[in-house]
Amino acid sequence: MTHSESKIPNSQKSLLKNWPLVSAIIVYCVFQLHDMAYLEILSLWAVSPRSLGGLSFTTADVGQVLAITCVGLLVFQLFVYPLxxxxxxxxxxSRAGAVLSIPLLASYPYIALLSGFCLSIVLNCASVLKNVLSVSISTGLLILQNRAVPQEQRGASNGVSMCLMSFAKTIGPAAGGSLLSWAQRRQDADILPGDQLVFFILNVIEFLGLLLNFKPFLHEPEDNIPKSKHEESADQENGIQERRSQSELP
Known part of the structure; x- marks a missing residue:
């Protein structure tokens, strides 16, 4: 960095050159694409007939599942996630949420083998857990985005993030519906028949997002990396010395 560049205030620096921010936005968009496709697939899969690998739910049953999921998300966001x-x-x-989502999604085709009250209980638990994990991932990445920029740039960075996220969410439902429609026409396939293909592709996207959650792609902001005890003590000593020097000034 040249001397002239070092004098440029943070508010005037390009957001696109801030790789911790850009990487967090890209990973965030990948997971948002996955989440929107999942939500579209879940509703369509639940109301599909058993002959196509669905659950034969009514729209009221699907609404009940989504309502219970929302209550679980509210409790999680208010009391569990901050801790x-x-x-x-x-x-x-975020990494833990992505890791746990993969085996959970892989179990969805086998949920269709259940019936009655057992099916309702298992599906509600799976839906709550899946959405809790998704919210954990998204919230963590949003926190990273805000920590990657100074206060005066957060409005612009959130605007860019929401714009790209909206584009990803636009693709998600169309891709999810098309994927489910295609998968239901291959019930007798030898490899990944029916809804197994759907949740396998969702897992592929989830796994891609998990890989992007690590270095060298995702860079944590410097103030987000926990300091060692030695660094913390050094910072405290420097602060004490600065206060002493200021107090000694006339």
Whole structure:
């Protein structure tokens, strides 16, 4: 960095040159694409007939599942996530959410083998858990985006993030519906028949997002990386020395 560049205030620096921000936005968009496709597929899959690998739910049944899921999300966001983020950090929470989502999604085709009250209980639990994990990932990445820029750039960075996220969410439902329609026409396929193909592709996208959650792609902001005890003590000593020098000034 040249001397002239070092004098440029943070508010005037290009957001596109801020790789911690750009990488967090890209990973965020990947997971948003996955989440929108999942939500579209879940509703269509639930109301599909058993002959096509669905659950033969009514729209009222689907609404009940979504309502229970929303209540679980509300409780999680208010009481659980703040504690997790404080203890483990947003990056670790996002990675854990992606890892746990993969086996959960892989179990969805086998949920269709259940019936009656057992099916309702298992599907509600799976839906709550899946959405809790998705919200953990998204919230962690949003925190990273805001920590990657100074205060005066957060409005612009959030605008860019929301714009790209909206584009990803536009693709998600169309891609999810088309994928489910195609998969239901191949019930007798030898490899990944029916809805197994759907949730396999969702897992591929989830796994891609998980890979992007690590270095060298995702760079954590410097103030988001926890300092060692030695660094913290050094910072405290420097602060004490600065206060002493200021107090000694006439």
């Amino acid at each position: 997790m983020e404080r203890n483990f950090g947003p990056v670790m929470v």
